[in-house]
Amino acid sequence: MNTKTIHIVYTDDAFLLKGVEKARAQGFIIGEVYSPFPVHGLDQALGLKKSRLSIAAFVYGSLGLLVAAWLTYYTMIVDWPQNFGGKPNATFWLNSPSFVPTLFEFTIFFAAHLLVLTFLWRSKLFPFKKADNPNPRTTSDQFLLEIEVPTTALIQVESLFAETHPLHIAIIEENTDE
């Protein structure tokens, strides 16, 4: 490998954004960005793809609706078409107003829970997961930009990023991240 990992630490989100722009302009590969809060415009600056979680939630909600429709149809119309207080139950349609609350709650239940599980799964978050942020301050007040810099450009890094006001810049040795 002829690149080195560089950690640039900022104390302000505006400077972080400048740093990201700088790194992209220089053609350095951005490994990761750690920030204590969602920085507005960071995903555009990094060129991150839009998240598809909301689409997933729509699919999950539709699934919940179908499950509830099947459940109410099967139990109330097909399996035991009983007379409950004169409610019409010859067809699903006739009894459908009574099923609306069930259909609605199942839709929300499936959409919300499967969305959250998908989020945790995609982001690899789970109980007992060891946190691997390189700097504990990045969860409270510091911003860390991790970039891959070719060894040839290593000497200029300090001066290149000086105008983005970093708190400090550190060269990380290979395979000694922790």
Next chain:
Amino acid sequence: MSQNNPPHTEDILLQGAKSYLSVSDDISAIVEAKTSRTWWLCMGAALAFLAWGGYCMYLTLTEGIGVWGLNKTVGWAWDITNFVWWVGIGHAGTLISAVLLLFRQKWRLAINRSAEAMTIFAVLQASIFPIIHMGRPWKVFWNIPYPNTMGSLWVNFNSPLLWDVLAISTYLSVSLVFWWIGLLPDFAMLRDKVKSKYKQKLYALMSFGWVGTAKNWQRFEEVSLTLAGLATALVVSVHTIVSFDFATSVVPGWHTTIFPPYFVAGAIFSGFAMVNVLLILTRKACRLESYITPYHFDKMNLVMLVTSCIIGVAYLSELFMAWYSGNPAEQYAFLNRIAGPYAWGYWIMISCNVILPQVLWSKKIRYNLWATFIISIFINVGMWFERFVIIVTSLHRDNLPSSWTMFSPTYVDIGIFLGTIGFFFALFLLYARTFPLIAQAELKTVLKTSAESFAVADSQNSTTDEH
């Protein structure tokens, strides 16, 4: 922030000079601090109430529902009153965290965490009542449509009480995950900040290994927004379904189409009142005065004023429709509320819910925390009576005069209610000692724009332009 008036010194979301670091310091100081004597005293009181409530529940389970004050005419009274009251209180949390997020209201940020905690603890209390008020609560699982050896014998999806099961379980579980997702970055902050090894382990477990990468944040925001959209629909549906317990009946005084929106408005009303009460105490006890400012209470009081007016209109609509219906049973039901043996309950409800909150038109009173505290307490009392009046006055005198009767609670009814209050406060006190009380990660996104002054931690960076 205010355009026309001279700038109100209180119209700021964060008082004092705050930096990203000092916000984290303030939040973690609460969990690092030694547990105070006041906390133990409050916890002791809460646990005493809980123990008494637990004993009353034990009595109910072992002796039967007959230990309550219910009779053959009034089959629902304190149990369902308390259930609806607690569910209603829970609604403000979702309103604050979900609806205000959709409307991009920045003032939600300092209060959403506690409001959501309140939701979860209140809905937990509410969920006790549907189980404890059953004659055979050990068969509660029959509410679940699971395949079984009875044929399979299913549930009846026509019943609002079954819809309640679906609504409350969905509401509780979705609120819980919504709350927890929001907590991840704050638990991570505590994990990286607290001194003791034991606490580090605890917060590491609770933060699920959150590190705040750019992609994590992007997904976090998308999930928050999507969940907020779902929770908004959910919050409206849950209290609607709770109101269906009454509205779909044939009882005069219950059979009303106005109930769904009117119950939801009442839920927001009582919920905000409870948030006010809890936050006025919490900000004092945890020294969060610079985060939860009079400005927040002004906003919450405004919401209470609006919802008070909505339920005022609903009360009037009910009266008008009763008169306009020409239905003697309906007319009598309302006459009985106004001037019957429970008229005192009706007038407590009217004075606490409609008349008293009108003082909130005054900006001075909205900014006054003492006034807010007292009014909020009265609103919670009034909203309890609203549910009591709707349930009991409609039941104790309905279509057949020969089954008219009265209702009075026994000490067991009252004990269980007090027990849930104790349980609620015990949970809230535990929360206030161990959880990040303010959604600090999200609050930091508005720090530069909404704080009284933004202190840049590192002075060498403060000279240059921002944005």
